[in-house]
Amino acid sequence: MLRVLARGGSEVACESPGALWYDLESPTNEEEADVEQELGIDVPTPAERAAFEESARYYEENEALHLTATLLGRRDEGPLVSGAVTFILTKGKLVTVRQVRPRAFEIGQGRASARISSAQTGADVMLALIEGAAERLADVLADATRDANALSVKVFDETDTMDLRMALKDLGRIGGLAALAHDSLTSMQRLFVYARASKSRYGLVDSRLSALARDVSELERIAEQMQPRLSYLQDAVLGLINAAQTNVLKALSLATIAFVPPTLIASIFGMNFDHMTWFRASWGPWVGVAMMFAAPATLFAIAKWRRWF
Numbered sequence: 001m002l003r004v005l006a007r008g009g010s011e012v013a014c015e016s017p018g019a020l021w022y023d024l025e026s027p028t029n030e031e032e033a034d035v036e037q038e039l040g041i042d043v044p045t046p047a048e049r050a051a052f053e054e055s056a057r058y059y060e061e062n063e064a065l066h067l068t069a070t071l072l073g074r075r076d077e078g079p080l081v082s083g084a085v086t087f088i089l090t091k092g093k094l095v096t097v098r099q100v101r102p103r104a105f106e107i108g109q110g111r112a113s114a115r116i117s118s119a120q121t122g123a124d125v126m127l128a129l130i131e132g133a134a135e136r137l138a139d140v141l142a143d144a145t146r147d148a149n150a151l152s153v154k155v156f157d158e159t160d161t162m163d164l165r166m167a168l169k170d171l172g173r174i175g176g177l178a179a180l181a182h183d184s185l186t187s188m189q190r191l192f193v194y195a196r197a198s199k200s201r202y203g204l205v206d207s208r209l210s211a212l213a214r215d216v217s218e219l220e221r222i223a224e225q226m227q228p229r230l231s232y233l234q235d236a237v238l239g240l241i242n243a244a245q246t247n248v249l250k251a252l253s254l255a256t257i258a259f260v261p262p263t264l265i266a267s268i269f270g271m272n273f274d275h276m277t278w279f280r281a282s283w284g285p286w287v288g289v290a291m292m293f294a295a296p297a298t299l300f301a302i303a304k305w306r307r308w309f
Contacts, residue, residue, distance in 0.1 A: 002031040008117055014038055021116075021125045022095040023105065039064075041090055043097055049084040058194035064090035065202050067126075067195060070187040071133050072140065072180055073100030080140070082180045087126050087191075089202040094122030096129070104132025123203040127212070130188065134215055137181050141222055144174050144181070148230060155236055164241045171237060175230045182223035188216050257303065261295035 003025070005011055006018040014022070014034050022035050024043065032043045041064045048056055049068055057068040068086045075081060083100035096105070119125045151170055192213045199206055265288055 001025045002027060002034065005116075007120065020093055020119070020122060022093065024095065024097045025101070025105075026099050027097065035095060039090055039093065039095065041088055041095065043088070043095070044068075044086055046099070049086050049097065054190070054194075058191070060198065062090075064088050065195075065198050067191050068187075069130070069133075069191045070184050071098075071100065071102045071104075072136065072184055073098070073102040073105075075100060080177065080180065082184055087129075089122050089126060089204075092121050092123075092203065094125045102129075102133055103136050104129050121203050123205070127205065127208050130191075130212060131208075133184075134188070134212060134219065137184055138215075138219055140177055140181050141219060141226070144178050144226065145222075147174050148226065148233065152233055155233060155240070164237055164244065167237050168234070168241070171230060171234050175227075175234070178223055178226045178230065182220065182227075185216050185220040185223060189213065189220065192216070257299045258296045261299065262292035265291045265295060 001024075002014065003011060003023040004014050004016065004019045005021045005023070006016065007020055012019050015038060022039070024031060024035065027035075027043075035041070036043055041062055044056075044066065051057065057066075059066050066086060066088050068084050070082050071085045072080050072082055075083075081100060083098060085096060085098040085100070085102065088095040088097070098105070116125055116128045119128055147170070151167060151174070155167060192209055195204055196206065196209050196213075198204070199209060
């Protein structure tokens with residue numbers, strides 16, 4: 001899908017002289033060709049956008065600056081995923097190429113929309129989009145921190161009997177979001193390095209770049225601090241699961257102590273041998289019953305003495 005916006009955030013035709021931002025979302029070959037012909041640039045392919053080499057993500061070509069960052073977004077109203085978003089600055093205009101839908105790209109909603117509406121150049125639009133993406137990552141990290149705190153309280157609350165398997169799934173979800181956010185913040189930091197080196201040629205404001213770099217650096221520090229905490233919670237949940245399984249094994253062991261010896265004694269008394277005449281004596285059944293009670297009681301006493309439970 002190709003969307004072309006002018007100053008103020010209004011949509012215009014691709015060939016309009018007032019076009020400021022060309023947004024390519026999962027574009028077709030025809031849409032890419034239209035933008036390439038209009039601006040005289042080469043739109044990178046999906047394979048080139050997905051590459052991690054710096055030479056494939058940050059470069060200048062045909063008087064256009066190509067910068068690629070990994071941002072969080074959605075695909076078809078699904079869960080948050082990360083995807084490469086390429087920013088191309090050329091002739092005072094901005095081209096974005098993406099497969100995901102970051103919230104900052106949703107014109108008409110939020111603070112990023114207001115900043116885009118007041119943008120005068122393509123560089124202004126790019127900085128507004130990155131600011132919106134950073135704000136979204138801050139919200140994701142804040143939600144992950146709040147969920148981790150709530151889960152920590154439940155895990156270590158002795159009065160709360162929670163489903164530990166569900167807690168492990170929740171930890172995986174929180175850890176996955178935190179890892180995606182960290183990867184996105186790292187890619188943005190790399191983008192700032194190359195953007196600041198070319199700022200004067202493409203109208204990028206150094207003060208805004210520096211402020212964004214500081215904010216992203218702080219968010220990256222928060223994301224890094226979450227990882228050991230989530231690992232600690234995961235170890236705690238796994239330890240509690242192991243303790244619960246141990247208690248089950250103890251219960252099975254106690255059942256074994258209680259029922260196996262009487263079963264063995266009953267089997268012995270059930271043997272039909274002629275020379276075992278005392279089994280058929282009048283006092284024989286009472287001896288068997290007494291042994292059935294005495295054997296597990298003795299085993300229980302030994303287990304208690306050895307502190308097996």
